[in-house]
Amino acid sequence: MNCDEILREVENIVWPKKLKLFTAGPVACFPEVLKAMSFQMFSHRSKEYQALHRDTTLRLAEFIEAKKATVLLIPASGTGFMEASIRNAVTPGGKVLVTIIGAFGNRYREVVESNGRKAVVLEKKPGEPVLPEELDEALKKNPDVEAVTITYNETSTGVLNPLPELAKVAKEHDKLVFVDAVSAMGAADIKVDEWGLDLVFASSQKAFGVPPGLAMAAVSEAVFEKAKNIPNRGWYFDLLKYKKYLEKQWSTPSTPPIPQIIALNVVLRTIEAMGGKKAWLDMYARRAERIRKGVLDLGLELFATPGYYSPTITVVKTPPGVKGVDVYNKMRERGFEIAKGYGPVKEYTFRIGHMGYITDEEIDELFKNLKEVIEELKQK
Amino acid sequence: MNCDEILREVENIVWPKKLKLFTAGPVACFPEVLKAMSFQMFSHRSKEYQALHRDTTLRLAEFIEAKKATVLLIPASGTGFMEASIRNAVTPGGKVLVTIIGAFGNRYREVVESNGRKAVVLEKKPGEPVLPEELDEALKKNPDVEAVTITYNETSTGVLNPLPELAKVAKEHDKLVFVDAVSAMGAADIKVDEWGLDLVFASSQKAFGVPPGLAMAAVSEAVFEKAKNIPNRGWYFDLLKYKKYLEKQWSTPSTPPIPQIIALNVVLRTIEAMGGKKAWLDMYARRAERIRKGVLDLGLELFATPGYYSPTITVVKTPPGVKGVDVYNKMRERGFEIAKGYGPVKEYTFRIGHMGYITDEEIDELFKNLKEVIEELKQK
Secondary structure (H helix, E strand, O other): OOHHHHHHHHHHOOOOOOOOEOOOOOOOOHHHHHHHOOOOOOOOOOOHHHHHHHHHHHHHHHHHOOOOOEEEEOOOOHHHHHHHHHHHHHOOOOOEEEOOHHHHHHHHHHHHHHHHEEEEEOOOOOOOOOOOHHHHHHHHHHHOOEEEEEEEOOOOOEEEOHHHHHHHHHOOOEEEEEEEOOOOOEEEEEOOHHHOOOOOEEHOOOOOOOOOOOEEEOHHHHHHHHHHOOOOOOOOOHHHHHHHHHHHHHOOOOOOOHHHHHHHHHHHHHHHHHHHHHHHHHHHHHHHHHHHHHHHOOOOOEOOOOOOOOOOOOEEEEEOOOOOOHHHHHHOOOOOEEOOOOOHHHOOOOEEEOOOOOOOOHHHHHHHHHHHHHHHHHOO | OOOHHHHHHHHHOOOOOEEEEOOOOOOOOOOHHHHHHHOOOOOOHHHHHHHHHHHHHHHHHOOOOOOOEEEEEOOOOOHHHHHHHHHOOOOOOEEEEEEEEHHHHHHHHHHHHHOOEEEEEEOOOOOOOOOOHHHHHHHHHHHOOOOOEEEEEEOOEEEEEEEEHHHHHHHEEEEEEEEEEOOOOEOOOOOHHHHHEEEEEEEOOOOOOOOOOOOOEEOOHHHHHHOOOOOOOOOOOOOOHHHHHHHHOOOOOOOOHHHHHHHHHHHHHHHHHHHHHHHHHHHHHHHHHHHHHHHHHOOEEEOOOOOOOOOOOHHHHHOOOOOOOHHHHHHOOOOOOOEOOHHHHOOEEEEEEEOHHHOOOHHHHEEEEEEEEHHHHHOO
């Protein structure tokens, strides 16, 4: 058997048929990003790697407006930074106010508790955001929490939290602010320094349209200062160690996922070539609007509270009697991979991801098919 | 600026000139592996991903002879599993016997201590392996340790520890055996069940010749059983959570590095097509011998104790008056990226990695140039 046959065998496993991806992530990557993934490897202790790491870090810092905060790249999924935030910047046994608007807020609670800290929970109904006055009230009731966690964009419900306002409230109470921006960074604006975010993290495989395997974050000086007095931070997610390697050699303590870093660099340069952050975010905003309009034109309802729609994923209520999973399966048969409903609203929702490499023509095709599928399922 | 220009810009950062790689890792990847890295992405909750994960896991389990143990793939570098072994299977405050024969044994000590456990150290001089009778003696003196850590192949000194014999001793003392096989798996034989290894882990970017970003391990039932009673295991490296996701859906709790898993699958199929594990390990053994012979033919000395030579990296003593880093720099000027000396022996050694995509012709060219470089440097 030769190499081409082996490649075809494996391709048949992962791509048995062509699918247009409207997933919650990993998302379809831009063609140039996929080309960049196949660059030959090299040592992460070489000066070439240092140049790559430095350039990528600086470009990302500019994109998320982190001049004071330190941008870190780590070999992990986004959840790695969730764990890092708690192990580095919350005292063992200490309290964290975890705001929950869906499945990923709930994950933060699990991370807090499984690392021996206590979670105080502010939970909203699925589809609703956290409002600044609610956070203020919760912090007044719980003045002893050390930090607040916020899901910027909740992938399970399609809700974008009002992050700048929430961060402002948390800062008024002098709390550290940890932000899960996994499905937000790259599509929803982030101004790390101005908004006072202490740790805001994301993953490569979402709005930047890079394959999975890399997590990125901006970390404030306050987190590093606090970490100095936190015992048992561990090795793998020790943020002080990451900072040391960054300052010493523009690298990471253990081997980084070089292909994904190269790919992210290509995306950040593409953004620059497109005209910068605003042009890129506008592209996402237009795409999200086109998708929401498509949903409404079919007579379907959006799940999220108006005014808090996600720029990266739209959650749709199914018509009475139609199951979300049936819409998913029927669309798959027609060559479209949307995302199933998730968590408690799984049964009667489905999700349309907007991230990565998606053309307007594909969106139009999606809705043409979705219309037929919904009609079929209603008649059953 | 178009996409091709952007790709060329980035390529100029990471590959400003062509280099033949004899690195300690990441290593040069086989051409078919690089092609596999550029497959389009897809959801890790799809049935296609499940098929990929299952197939890769089963092939790796066969390669390392893990029928009883569970093979896990995680989004991390190898060190992630180092941390996982301690957090999941050693009681907080409990003791671990850490055997150290170089820099990576020392890393295991750091991981133990930074996670709030106590390290009892058995340390050998650089270049020497741990001998079974030494381990036996250390365990007699420290009957209260819960586990023993062993670096199978020490990348900093080029020494392969006698793993089966060491594991046998540890098992006679009824201890858990954790093995750092990062630079061994794929080139040195591993028989997980037969040797009684409780957690043996590696990284994608070493002897399998896949880009970095993926860690693989086999984990024994004893580790999972012990984990059930260990508090504060955390979320990201909670091995019980990984096991649950594997059993429930052939996937991982958070998003896996799909390109590296595809690439590993391609390598495992290539190994099968070559005739299986023995043929692949023989290729590495022949390559290692060719490189050691090349070193000796130049009148240079090997750093490792005879009988314990690494199959993946050869550490070479420089002649009197010649610095390791000068050899590295001169070879780089000639288009060869070897590895600098590492740790306490950095000054008067250099290292030649044998892993990944290297042809016999490149090895011959390496030594032709190395000969000239050594002569130049001696005359200085």
